[in-house]
Amino acid sequence: MDxxxxxxxxxxxxxxxxxxxxxxxxSGLLEPAAVDPRTGYRGYRAAQLGDAxxxxxxxxxxxxxAGIRQVxxxxxxxxxxxxxxxxxxxxxxxRARLERILRxxxxxxxxxxxxxxxxxxEQTMPPMWAFTVTGKAREDxxxxxxxxxxxxxxxxxxxxxxxxxxxxxxxxxxxxxxEPAPVTAYVPARGGTERLAGGRFAVADFxxxxxxxxxxxxxxxxxxxxxxxxxxxxxxxxxLVGPGDEVPEDNYRTQICWPLRALED
Numbered sequence: 001m002d003x004x005x006x007x008x009x010x011x012x013x014x015x016x017x018x019x020x021x022x023x024x025x026x027s028g029l030l031e032p033a034a035v036d037p038r039t040g041y042r043g044y045r046a047a048q049l050g051d052a053x054x055x056x057x058x059x060x061x062x063x064x065x066a067g068i069r070q071v072x073x074x075x076x077x078x079x080x081x082x083x084x085x086x087x088x089x090x091x092x093x094x095r096a097r098l099e100r101i102l103r104x105x106x107x108x109x110x111x112x113x114x115x116x117x118x119x120x121x122e123q124t125m126p127p128m129w130a131f132t133v134t135g136k137a138r139e140d141x142x143x144x145x146x147x148x149x150x151x152x153x154x155x156x157x158x159x160x161x162x163x164x165x166x167x168x169x170x171x172x173x174x175x176x177x178x179e180p181a182p183v184t185a186y187v188p189a190r191g192g193t194e195r196l197a198g199g200r201f202a203v204a205d206f207x208x209x210x211x212x213x214x215x216x217x218x219x220x221x222x223x224x225x226x227x228x229x230x231x232x233x234x235x236x237x238x239x240l241v242g243p244g245d246e247v248p249e250d251n252y253r254t255q256i257c258w259p260l261r262a263l264e265d
């Protein structure tokens with residue numbers, strides 16, 4: 001091994017620690033030119049200094065080891081550009097995620113109320129008449145469906161000569177589903193076409209952006225546990241303050257209502 005650089009000398013020449021070089025050897029990324037079978041000492045050729053420089057530079061950029069292997073194996077500028085382009089796209093996505101986290105944590109610092117459990121009360125609500133429209137949507141499609149439904153409902157109310165008598169709302173299935181599920185948008189109105197049942201409800205008044213509304217549902221779940229009660233039908237959301245009120249999202253107010261029944265013995 002007289003014509004080889006020891007791992008110590010190679011480490012100093014490449015500014016890569018000996019421990020890291022051993023890890024690169026074990027992963028197959030940068031294998032020594034020779035390993036003494038008696039002592040286990042690793043030896044590297046001078047020609048490997050270039051590969052080590054490539055590895056060190058790409059690792060500084062957080063390029064994954066798999067991508068670096070592709071670059072070293074191909075030794076082709078086109079492959080290098082492709083690996084770097086893919087890493088660039090991943091990094092942009094990570095930056096967007098971090099920017100969203102920073103924005104959301106900044107909002108929570110300014111108003112941590114959304115992390116405070118919503119107050120849940122038990123209420124008896126009367127039946128009401130409403131104009132309704134029903135469709136199927138997944139959770140990520142709810143906003144689009146409701147955004148199209150409400151203008152149509154208010155237009156139907158005006159055309160019928162009726163008068164809205166409360167905030168817009170929506171009905172959702174009892175069980176949360178990943179696949180499209182029936183969703184009903186409604187606007188209470190005198191002269192409405194559908195009667196929504198009244199009865200006994202657990203009600204959480206949630207204040208904050210719609211994306212954080214799961215906190216209201218958790219509060220209802222915690223309240224329901226151990227009460228001997230169950231959800232009796234489709235859950236309701238009444239949008240007391242929302243996008244049409246020209247207020248910040250932190251000031252949106254949503255009334256989440258779970259109809260109740262006694263658990264069967």
